[in-house]
Amino acid sequence: xxxxxxxxxxxxxxxxxxxxxxxxxxxxxxxxxxxxxxxxxxxxxxxxxxxxxxxxxxxxxxxxxxxxxxxxxxxxxxxxxxxxxxxxxxxxx
Amino acid sequence: xxxxxxxxxxxxxxxxxxxxxxxxxxxxxxxxxxxxxxxxxxxxxxxxxxxxxxxxxxxxxxxxxxxxxxxxxxxxxxxxxxxxxxxxxxxxxxxxxxxxxxxxxxxxxxxxxxxxxxxxxxxxxxxxxxxxxxxxxxxxxxxxxxxxxxxxxxxxxxxxxxxxxxxxxxxxxxxxxxxxxxxxxxxxxxxxxxxxxxxxxxxxxxxxxxxxxxxxxxxxxxxxxxxxxxxxxxxxxxxxxxxxxxxxxxxxxxxxxxxxxxxxxxxxxxxxxxxxxxxxxxxxxxxxxxxxxxxxxxxxxxxxxxxxxxxxxxxxxxxxxxxxxxxxxxxxxxxxxxxxxxxxxxxxxxxxxxxxxxxxxxxxxxxxxxxxxxxxxxxxxxxxxxxxxxxxxxxxxxxxxxxxxxxxxxxxxxxxxxxxxxxxxxxxxxxxxx
Numbered sequence: 001x002x003x004x005x006x007x008x009x010x011x012x013x014x015x016x017x018x019x020x021x022x023x024x025x026x027x028x029x030x031x032x033x034x035x036x037x038x039x040x041x042x043x044x045x046x047x048x049x050x051x052x053x054x055x056x057x058x059x060x061x062x063x064x065x066x067x068x069x070x071x072x073x074x075x076x077x078x079x080x081x082x083x084x085x086x087x088x089x090x091x092x093x
Numbered sequence: 094x095x096x097x098x099x100x101x102x103x104x105x106x107x108x109x110x111x112x113x114x115x116x117x118x119x120x121x122x123x124x125x126x127x128x129x130x131x132x133x134x135x136x137x138x139x140x141x142x143x144x145x146x147x148x149x150x151x152x153x154x155x156x157x158x159x160x161x162x163x164x165x166x167x168x169x170x171x172x173x174x175x176x177x178x179x180x181x182x183x184x185x186x187x188x189x190x191x192x193x194x195x196x197x198x199x200x201x202x203x204x205x206x207x208x209x210x211x212x213x214x215x216x217x218x219x220x221x222x223x224x225x226x227x228x229x230x231x232x233x234x235x236x237x238x239x240x241x242x243x244x245x246x247x248x249x250x251x252x253x254x255x256x257x258x259x260x261x262x263x264x265x266x267x268x269x270x271x272x273x274x275x276x277x278x279x280x281x282x283x284x285x286x287x288x289x290x291x292x293x294x295x296x297x298x299x300x301x302x303x304x305x306x307x308x309x310x311x312x313x314x315x316x317x318x319x320x321x322x323x324x325x326x327x328x329x330x331x332x333x334x335x336x337x338x339x340x341x342x343x344x345x346x347x348x349x350x351x352x353x354x355x356x357x358x359x360x361x362x363x364x365x366x367x368x369x370x371x372x373x374x375x376x377x378x379x380x381x382x383x384x385x386x387x388x389x390x391x392x393x394x395x396x397x398x399x400x401x402x403x404x405x406x407x408x409x410x411x412x413x414x415x416x417x418x419x420x421x422x423x424x425x426x427x428x429x430x431x432x433x434x435x436x437x438x439x440x441x442x443x444x445x446x447x448x449x450x451x452x453x454x455x456x457x458x459x460x461x462x463x464x465x466x467x468x469x470x471x472x473x474x475x476x477x478x479x480x481x482x483x484x485x486x487x488x489x490x491x492x493x494x495x496x497x498x499x500x501x502x503x504x505x506x507x508x509x510x511x512x513x514x515x516x517x518x519x520x521x522x523x524x525x526x527x
Binding site: 003005008009011012015036038041042044045046063064065066067069070071073079080081083084085087088089090091092093 | 128129130131133134135136137138140200201202203204205221222223224226241242243259260262272273274275278280282284285326329338339341342344345346347348349353370371372373374375376377
């Protein structure tokens with residue numbers, strides 16, 4: 001019954017906004033200054049992925065927990081709630 | 094939307110909706126903003142609620158069709174090593190009769206939605222799909238309303254109740270609560286696993302209306318300060334594991350990997366076998382405790398629930414603290430409206446009442462408990478390992494005399510933990526909860 005993260009996210013209901021509610025403020029900080037790149041590990045929705053030497057954001061599956069907002073060691077993520085009604089809608093909760 | 098209200102509430106969770114019910118019932122013009130598509134759309138908890146606190150808001154919650162999953166008649170505590178574990182539980186028939194619904198499970202998407210409906214029936218205006226992005230303040234700094242993401246979305250209010258939950262960019266922006274450090278929260282991930290009600294009843298030994306909660310500590314958080322649960326719902330089981338966010342960042346373990354490993358544990362796997370995962374969610378637990386509670390009231394505003402970091406980690410209480418604080422905030426607002434004074438001074442009775450209630454008394458009593466867990470890593474690796482060794486030794490019948498076994502257990506404790514160290518952990522643990 002093991003479930004991969006991609007499959008877990010398929011269980012959820014999202015109303016996706018084209019515009020990302022998550023932005024990296026300064027990509028150079030991620031590339032050159034950030035040693036730990038904690039976002040790659042702490043995010044429960046695998047939103048942050050390493051592509052080459054840059055970090056990509058897949059905001060569509062964001063569970064809106066906020067962990068990257070305060071967990072980024074350089075506070076380099078501009079984190080907003082998705083627009084009203086957008087983002088995840090829990091079915092059970 | 095350029096209207097004026099007596100009270101604007103940010104967040105339609107247990108705290109905000111409790112306040113809205115009481116205020117609306119008193120005929121007070123109340124508006125509640127909810128960023129989700131519907132109240133509950135963004136909310137997640139293990140899933141227990143407390144009948145006593147709900148009845149304080151809605152005495153007739155049963156008649157009103159409260160969506161209860163299962164009435165909890167047994168509470169279990171597990172202490173797990175990687176592939177073994179201890180279990181104690183307490184079941185009491187009083188919870189099927191006189192004290193029925195003392196604790197019950199809910200799905201927050203259903204419950205919060207239903208709860209907000211009750212506030213609407215009492216006359217509150219609930220506006221979903223709307224994010225509060227800032228607070229209005231006058232030249233003296235007094236809060237005078239909210240700014241939403243809607244067009245012309247400024248709403249004037251005599252007083253604002255902040256009940257927008259533990260993850261609050263609004264708090265960070267407006268400074269009504271210092272933004273949280275990663276060590277102040279635990280990140281929990283949860284899977285809801287669908288199973289036939291009869292299967293759940295068989296596996297947990299309960300009737301069709303009753304259920305069991307299991308709180309779990311041990312190695313399943315990979316040596317990190319954390320906790321896990323197994324709660325029974327009507328036709329599903331909630332499985333969740335959470336760990337301190339600062340520790341997660343350090344360990345590089347991924348939350349969903351912890352959850353998968355936990356599901357494979359020999360004590361967990363048989364309970365969820367054959368089930369179908371139907372939802373995966375993530376949320377913070379406001380673990381910082383008493384020391385992270387912000388100033389609860391200021392000029393023109395009050396803070397309640399998770400926004401105020403009201404969470405009792407030891408007793409897994411949170412939704413009741415939210416409801417109780419929402420109620421106390423509403424009572425204070427009622428009195429302030431009579432005086433037409435919304436200064437910090439006028440709203441300070443909320444702080445006094447909170448201090449005198451179980452909410453802050455309990456939070457204060459356990460103020461050192463989160464720090465004890467955070468500082469005592471042995472609780473999440475060496476100690477469960479030693480506990481496993483001990484039980485295995487004593488339960489294995491192999492012709493070795495018990496005195497010899499006792500000696501090898503003591504040797505193992507000395508090797509892994511040290512006797513003085515073990516005594517120190519026990520002493521500090523006791524001091525943190527006494």
